[in-house]
Every structure is written in structure tokens, then in C-alpha cells.
Amino acid sequence: MTDSRPAAAARTAERPSGGPPAMDPAEVIRSKPYLAALLLAAILGIPISAIAYGFLALVSTIQQAVFDDLPQQLFSGGTPAWWPVPWLVLCGLLTGLTIRYLPGNGGHSPAFGFKTGGGPPADKELVGIILAALTTLSLGAVLGPEAPLIAIGGGLAALTVRLVKKDAPPMALTIMTSAGSFAAISTLLGSPVLGAFLIMEVAGIGGATLSLVALPGLLASGVGALVFVGLDNWTGLGSFSLALPSVPPAVDPTVATMAWALAMGAAGALLGWVIRWIGLSLRPVVHLNRVLVTATLGLLIGLIAMAYQLISDRSFNQVLFSGQDALPALVKDAANYSVWVLIVLAVCKLLAYGLSLSAFRGGPVFPAMFIGAVLGIAAAGLPGMSLAPAIGMGIGAMCAAMLRLPLTSTLLATLLLGTDGISVTPQVIVAVAVAFVLTNVLPIPGPKPAAHQH
Template sequence: MSTTGPAAPLAGDAASRATAAPVDAAARLRSAAYARLLVLAAIIGAPVSAAAYFFLQLVGMLQSWVYEDLPRAVGFATAPLWWPLPMLGISGVLVGLTIQHLPGRGGHSPVDGFNPGGVPKPVELPGVLLAALASLGLGVVLGPEAPLIALGGGLAVCAVRLSRRDVPERVGAVVASAGSFAAISALLGSPITGAFLLMEASGLGGPTLGLVLLPGLLAAGIGSLIFVGLDQLTGLGPVALAVPGLPPFAHPDIAQFGWALVIGVLAALVGSGIRWLATALRPHVERHTVLLTSVVGLAVAGLAIAYLAVTGHGFADVLFSGQAELGPLLQDGAGYSVGALLMLLVCKGLAYGLSMSSFRGGPVFPALYIGAAGGIVLSHLPGLPMVAGVAMGIGAMCAVMLRLPLTAVMLATLLLFADGLAVMPLVIVAVVVAHVVSAWLAPRQPPSSPPGDAGPRRPLPR
């Protein structure tokens, strides 16, 4: 089951209608029903974004408690070398039991990326939440974006159905999309980035695209204000993706465009290898979910321990999504030797593939982190400034792992603030090369299955 594309039912409906009769988007935009839908989206944006904010804060608190406070509480000055082993073993047991026994199997598998699918039923939301907290909070190498999309869409539909039982399927799909926009946009740093992500992931198009995006953008804009207000009110700190303080980048040159080709090809090879590992392992894990998910968790812990033992850097570089660790990596990149960075790439990449095969979470942030680390490694070679290498690495790895090239360009550009516009041409070249090469490397789909098809689509819950 896939829960990452809440607008997919509407997309399928729009496609069927497009063959039957043209859609008068302008008339719908002027209708009173659409105005009411916009008001509903604005109302939904606030509580869903607040729920997303506290979910992200809870994940951060769990990580800090498990790897900092708990070791001190049992008598260690810092977490000992073996500490990730029991934590990720416990994570595997909890996630395995959730997948095996709770409705919805804890949400969609991150191996599937952001494929279209249905909104989780209300009874499935506890399983999605538990699997996400057990995965992310205990150190699994996945991000929070996929659970946020599922929870945001599911909570939005639940809120509407509490006030009105007979919600039309099309309205429910747009409301779910708005909830997902609100939940994910502040995390990615911009409502526009969230719009690109969900637009590409859901496969929406044609005259109905704007009709679906407007409620989502409205909910996301209000949600961003909620994130800012809650941050100031609680003092817990921001949870959005941001990397300030990077050195300025003037403009690209011919040598850097050559590096864009190289980085695109390398990202396609690395990302395809990670995806192959996750795809190959998943069927075996699903046969003995609880046992093998725990074994995979122990393997992820072993990679983190090996990295710490060899490089002396903390195992947090390998564990977790990389969201909180990305800024320090970029700002302190000079403190990592080339050997340490290569070890980081190997351990993080393997841990990423293992985590995707078994646990629940999103693929975005580990891809950002691995792409940035790869860019730092290559910046030690002539003709490639660090900022350009990082931007191209981030964009190319995101394009491979998400298969969403527009979103990849947007993420890499917005992440680098003032440098983003200057480096955008290089990012575009690297993303296009990575996207095309990875498509050539991917297994061929049967002719009857359209690209990106996730199988039968489950209708919205009633």
C-alpha cells in the first residue's frame, strides 16, 4: 500500500473525465463550491501544520533522549560504541510488529518512493505514526517527509468527515492533498517546494492542476505561519530544511559544467545501487517481518559503529535522516578527510538502502545528505568549488532517489539560499543527466504498466 500520493484519486478521475469531456476550470474556479473549498483548506492548514510541527519535534526529542540522555542516565558519559545495536534492534521489533499486526502495514514502503496511492484510512493512522516514530526516533536512515504526507492527508480527511459524513470523493481527495501540502511544506522550507513535490508525485496535469494546487498552496502558506509561530511560542527550535552560512558562489564556468556531467552519472550509479539493495532485500524481509527487520536494524547499527571506529567521527553521521546533520557537515566539511568522507558515503549509502528495505520513513533527507557528502569529496579535485559540488550532488541524488527532477532542482536551489540562483544552471544539468542515466539503469517495466504506476489505486476511505 502506498500513502504518499493523496491527490492520486483526483488525478485518475481527472484523466477519465479528460477523455469524456473538457473540464471548464475557469467555471469551477468562480463557483461558490470552490470558494468554500478554499476556506476549508485554510482552516485545515493550521491544525495539520501544528500536528506536523509537534511530530517533528517529538522525533528530534526521541533521538536526543535515546542517544544522549539515556546513556547518561544509565551511567555513561556519552553513548558507548555498541549503543546503536540494542536501539536499532528494538526499532526493528517495533516496526516489524506494526507492519505485521496493525492495519495499513505502518504506511508505504520507502522503496516505492513518492508513487501515487490512496489516503490512509483513519484506522491506519496509528500504525503510520508508530512505525514512523519507531523508525526515525531510534536512528533509522530515513526522513520524516513520507509519514508527514500520509498523516497530513489522513488527518485532513478525518477532520472533514467528522463534520460531514457524505464527503464527495473528489472533495476528499483535494482536502487530503491540502493536508499533505500543509504538513510537508514548512519542513521543505517553502510551500512552493511542497507544491512541486506533490505535483510531480501525484502525476496531476491538465486544466484541473491549478484547481488542486490552489487549496494546497493556501493550506501550506498558513501552515508555514503556524510553524513560525509555534517555534517562537515554544522555543523548541526550527524544523525546516535550511543551510545558512555557506561561502558565496559567483558564477559557473565551463569546467563546472563538465563536472555536472560527471556528478550526474556518478549519482545515477550510486543511487541505483542503493535502490537495488533495498528492492532486492524487501521481499526477503517481508517473509519474516519482525525477525528480519530487527536484523536489518542491527546491520544499520553495525555500519554506524564501523564508521565511528574507523574515522573517529560520531555515529550520528550515519544514523538518522541527515536533516539535522546536513548543516554541520557542510559548515565543517574541511574537518573531514577524504578517507572519512568516502567511509561516510559507503556506510550511509548502505544504511540508507537497508533502512528502505524494511523500515518506514521517507527517502528525501538521506538523499540530500549523501549527495552533499559526495559533492564535498569531489570538491577536493581541481575545478570544482565546494558549493557547486554540494548543490549538484544534492540535486542529482534527489533526482535518482525520488525520480522527481523538478523537485530535485527546487530543493537544491532553495537549500543554498543566495548561492542557489547562481548555481542553478549546474544543478539542472546534473539533475537531467542523473535522471536520464538512472532511467536507463532501472529495470524495464512491462508494457502494460505505465511508468510510475504503483498498481491498483485504493479509493478514499468512506
Template sequence: MAITPPATDPLAPLRTRGYVVLLVLSALLGVPLAAGAFGFLQLTEHMQTWLYTSWPQALGYRSAPLWWPVPFLAAAGIVVALIIRYLPGNGGHEPSEGFKVQGVSGGWDLPGILLAAVVSIGIGAVIGPEAPLVALGGGAAALVLRALKRDADEKTVAVAGAAGSFAAISTLFGSPLAGAFLLMEASGLGGSDLQIVLLPGLLAAGIGALIFVGLGSWTGLGTLSLTIQNPPHATSPTVAEFGWALVLGVGCALLGLLIKRCAQLLRRPVAASTRTRLLLTPAIGVAVAGLAAAYAQGSGHALTDVLFSGQTGLSPLVGSSAAYSVGALVLLLACKGLAYCLSMAAFRGGPVFPSLYLGAAAGLLLSHVAGLSTAAGAAMGIGALSAALLGLPMTSVLLVTLLLGRTGVTVMPLVIVAVLVSHVLSVRFAAPRTATSVPSAAPRT
């Protein structure tokens, strides 16, 4: 099966029989891949609940004591370090490099990617599930295609892998459209190539969304999507709020720069050798646990606010923002931000969800001290910090709209300004420095 016949028409592959077969295969693959993604998300969610709620309560604690995460995150660090060192695939891509859509993972890479992600996300590292799901969905789809058609060309395999990735994250962000948009912007595809990849991807995502909803209803477990329930009411933007959009855009660009540089600097000693990885990864796990304990002790809120990706914590944070004082939000930003840096340097997962959570916390903090509305502050913070950390401005604006619904539509002009400022400054900060030439001294006569 091939979709690349020799032709000058860039859309010629869409008219081939192989492309029709690929569309059918994408629809069929959407079912098991979405079911697998659903199982992955439920597994990590239940691991978190059992470790930090059910088990402590079974031992007689009202909630997990401050020391509780230390042994689990230390053990997780050891396991993840061993997976990265000894299993193929390096445990998945480095989250400190940002969200990137890379080539299709090989079949032997998938077990290591799966295990590293389950241990990292399920036990409490501040890391998200989106990057492993993209790799696992794409790799599994490509593996199936190669098994069914050994002579499939690389472009066909790549399109099938993209469709698998679409299916795997079809409703992770509350809508299959958000996941599809994320992958399209991150891949940098355009023109006819985008059309060729988009159709199988959207088809697989649509089928995957149906499977997510069906399994959530049938099992009673829900779909674990990121949609914020009962978002705060928003009013029409004011001139003053446009000024605060500029402030948030600049602040989130600086915060994003700090987080990325910190994670990349910490990654260097971790990845220097097998010995340093085996020593530093569990040490980083203990440090993340310590930050969670410090936050809980200082704020009176649960240590799980710092742990985990923030996927299930974003809606309670925004919905009950009045329960968080200025001091608690400052401490949350400091502790979760540091834990995020540490986790990206050593564990495996994706960078998206913690950026959304931290952005919401930053916006809520500004709304407390400046009189900015809760809805506008949270929305602008989510968009601006995700743009700074992911480098995907269009996706950042779309995510705010889908997460907050009508509230997001109302404050969209503010979000666009904050995202634009944050993205432009982030790109400027990331520009490689060119050495300035020093004029040579004039020869003496």
C-alpha cells in the same frame, strides 16, 4: 459538498459554492495539521537527542559508546515489524519504492503509520519524515471532511487530503513552496486538475508555515526545517565545473541505481512472511547500528552521522566540510549508503532526506579530490542524487536553490546539468527489459 458538477468546462469546479467552502476548510485544517506535524518533528528530534546524547551523558559517557545503538535499533525493528504485521495500513508505504503520492489513507491506517514512523525515525533508522507526514496530513484531512460531510464525493475528499498533505510538510524543506512543488511533481497532476488541487493546497501550506514559525518562536524549539545555515560561498561556474557536473550526474545515477536495487532486493526476504519480517527487521536494525559503529571507529566522527535521516545533520556536514577528510567521506558514503538500503527494506519513513545528505557527501568528496569548489560540489551532489533516487528533477533543482539560498542560485546552471544527466540515465536504467526474440533455425530440407 461536491466540486464536480456536470460541465464541459474543466475549471467549472472552481466556480462552485462547494469549492469555496473547501478553500475555507483547507485554511482551517492547516492550523491543527501544521501543529500536529510540528509536534511529530519535535518528538522524533527529542527522542534522538535524548537517546544518543542526554542519556549516555547522564550515565557518565562523554558521548554514546559504539555499542549504544545496537539494543535500541534491535528493539525498534521488533516494534516496527509488529506494527506492520498487526495494525491496519502496513505501517505506511514501502520507502524502497521511492517517494510516491498515493491515495488518501483510511482512518484506521493512521495510528500504525504514526507509530511506525516515530519508532523508525526517532530511534535511529536512516529514513526521513516526509512520507509519513504526507500520509498523516492527507488522511487526517480526509477523515475530518468525511465526518463533517458524509456525502462528499471522492474528488472532494482527494482535494482535501492533498491540502492536508501540503499543510503537514509546509516548511519541512525550508519553504512551503518546496513541499508544494514536491507533491505536485510526485502526483503527476497537470492542467485543470492541478489548478483545482493547487489552490487549497497552497492555502493550507501558507497557513501551516505560519503555524510552524509561530510555534517555533513561541516554544523556542525552532521549526526543524532543512535550510542550510551559512552555506559556503560560491563563485561563477567555470567550464571545468560543467565537466564535473557531467561526472557527478553519471556517478549519482549509478549510486542511486545501486541503492534502489539493493533496497528492493533486501525487501523481498523481509516481506516474504510474518516470521521473516519479525526475524529480519531487528537484525537489520543491528546491522545499521554496526555500520554506524564502524564509521565512528574508522573516521573519528560521531556515529550519528550515519544514523537518522540527515535532516539536522546536512547543515553541519556542508558547513564544516573541511573537518571531513577524503577517507572519512568515503567511509560515510559507504556506511550511510548501506544503512539507507537496509532501513528502506525494513523500516518505515520517507526516502528524501537521506538522499539529500548522501548527495551532499558525494559532492563534497569530489570537491576534495578534484579541486571542485565546496559550494558547487555539495549543490550538484544534492540535486543529482535526489533526482536519481526520487525521479523528480524539477523538485531536485528547486530544493538545492531553497536549501542553499544565494549560493544555490549562483551554481544553478551546474545543478541543472548534473540533475538532467542523472535523471535521464536513471530513467534509462529503470526501463523494463524487453526479451529479444531469437530467430528460429531454418528447417532442414
């Protein structure tokens, strides 16, 4: 879902032998244009992070109004199980119309995970990306906001650079668009560093050139984090940052938990394969009639959520949305879930996630984390297993399977558990490694994508 802006910087700075002289990163950092870029990155971090905060606040407000406030006003006996069905149909209809008729296809398809390649969105594509993500996230599809925010932040930064200087050098455009992406997700994953790490691992760069892109990005991300905190204090709408207020107590690694890490990694890889198979297999059908099929998929997601509430007697909201808001409550109340309910929840969330990947627009991180947490809670009762390492292993394995970013997956699982994450790191690493290897060994799910599809 991200682009290759940092990778482009790496290619510019590291020329093959026989080409133009290689750029000296230290010399670039000392130059006045680069120092000016640092200043511009800090300045851009303010409006871009404010726009990202406003987008997340709007999504949260619509979700609250449609799925909580409105049914409470209409129904005295609780929200009926069928309530999400018409809204998911509307979600599919609006998202399909946006992708079909507005420039830019609403951004990249999340069925392919986080992708490199191409530049920042063109100016005319930003409206479609914003609207497709807004309808997807607000009305119940099972995707997260991180990928659209990365695209929006990069696109806004690129637009600003073009307005300031139409003939800006490619390196300057690369650095500033990366900084915009950093700022847009500055606190979404719980830490500005984690969001920056996600973008850098997706880009696949390293060495001395990394600092050229990372430094302005980290600066913009730090400024953006301050803006998020300030807007939260001012508006009271929330920080929209992933966190677990209640963390299960950690235990030291044991032979049993290390052995279970192998099984958790394998389970994560297999579940991830099934999810991606659903998403990729349905994409050719989606392209037959974008609007009709997307609305139909929305109907199916709504029916899955309805079935979960009827079977488990728990809210359909656990199946809908990215899972970012539902994850803390799930972990806090883990002891109150039977294994049967957890299995039903995992199956329903998995199916809804796969259907959402095929046609809607959003990011894959939070649904993968939620399913991983459900998997971990269900496995916590196994002999020799305890809750904290089980949750960490489940989240790490599912993220590795869906994102195919092993380092970021490890950090997502361990940092989420706070100080207890240190104790479970060895098990998480094993689970992530197994899931990542198996994901790459298993056959590629779904039909081979056509070059023209988005």
C-alpha cells in the same frame, strides 16, 4: 509514498472525448462549494500542521534523550561506539511489530520511492502509520519524515471531510486530502512552495486543473507555515525546517564545473541504483518473517554506525537518522573532513539507507540529500571544482536518482544554498538531467515486486 489525489482531480476535470462534459476549472473556482473548500482548507491547515509539528517535536525529543542525554549521564568518557546497536534492534522490533499487526502495513514501503496510486489512508490505518514512522525516525533508521507526514496529513483531512459530510463528492475529498498533505510538510523542506511542488510533481498533473488542487493546498500550506513559526516561538523546540545557516561562497559556472556536472550526475545515478538494489533485493526476505528480519536489519544498521565511529573517530549519529539535522554541520565543517573519512561516511550512510528502505517506514528525501552533500564535499577538491557547486550537484544528482523527480530535485539543491543557489543552477540542472536519464536507462534494481507486497 504519496497518493494520486491530485491526479484523481485531473482525471475528473479532463474527461476524454465521448465521456461526460469536461469541467470548467474557472467555473469551479467561482462556485460557492469551492470557496467553502478554500475556507475549510485554511481551517484544516491549523490543526494538521500543529499535529505535524508535535510529531516532529516528539521524534526530536526521543532522539535527543536516547542518543545524547542518556549516554552522557551513563558514560563520562563519551558515548561508546556500540551504543546505537541495541536501540536499532529495538527500532526494528517495534517497527516490525507495528507493520505486522496493525492495519495498513505502516504505510507504503519507501523502497519504491514516492508513489502515486490509491487514496488517502483509511481512518483505522493512521495509528499504524504514525507508530511505524515514530519508531523508525526516533530510534535511528535512515529515513526522513516527509512521506509519513504527507500520508498523515492527507488521512486526517479525509477523516475530517467524512465526519463533516459522509457523502462528500470525490472532487471535494481529493482537494481536501491534498490540502492536508500540503499543510503537514509546509516548512519541512525549507519553504511551503517546495513542499507543495514536491506533491504536485509526484502526482504528475498540470494545466488548468492544477489550480483546483494547488490553490487550497497552497493556502493550507501557508497557514501551516505560520503555525510552525508560532509554535517554534512559543515552545522553543525548533522549526524543523531544512536550512543551511552557513553556505559556502558560490562561483560563476565554468567549463570545468559544467564538465564535472556530467560525472556527478553519473555518480549519483550509480549510487542511487546501488541503494535501491539493496532495499528492493531484501524485501522478499523481509516478508518471510517481518518482525525477526526487521530487527536483524536494525542490528546491521547499528553495527554499520558503530563501525563508522570506530574507523573515523566521529559520532555514529552522522550515519543514523535522516541526515536533516546533521547536514548543516557537515557543510559548515566541510574543510575539516578528509576525503577518506567522507568516503567511509558515504559508504556507511549508503548501506544503512538501503537497509532502512527495505523494511522501515519513512521518506527518501533527506538521506539522499545528505549522501549527495557528502559526495559533493568529497569532489570539491577536484581540478576546477569548488565547494558550492559540488554540493549543489551532489544533492541534485542523488535526489534525482532516488526520487526520480527532476524538477523537485533541482529546487531542493538550489534553494538550499539560498542566494548562492542561483549561481550554481546551471551545473545542478546538468547533474540532475544526467542522473535522471541514467536512472531510467539502468535496469530496474532488485526482483520484480509482487502485487501484494507493501
